[in-house]
Amino acid sequence: MARKLKIMENEKYKLTWSMARKQKITESEKHKL
Structure with missing residues (x-):
């Protein structure tokens, strides 16, 4: 159970x-425009 939670x-x-x-x-694409 704990393992599943970790996953x-x-x-x-x-x-x-x-x-x-x-x-x-x-965001970087916007700066290019």
Whole structure:
């Protein structure tokens, strides 16, 4: 059970990280325009 929770936390972290990364990319794209 604890292991599953850890996996879920890891997935959530990855998702948040990728979304933040996308946000960063769009921000830099705006600056290029």
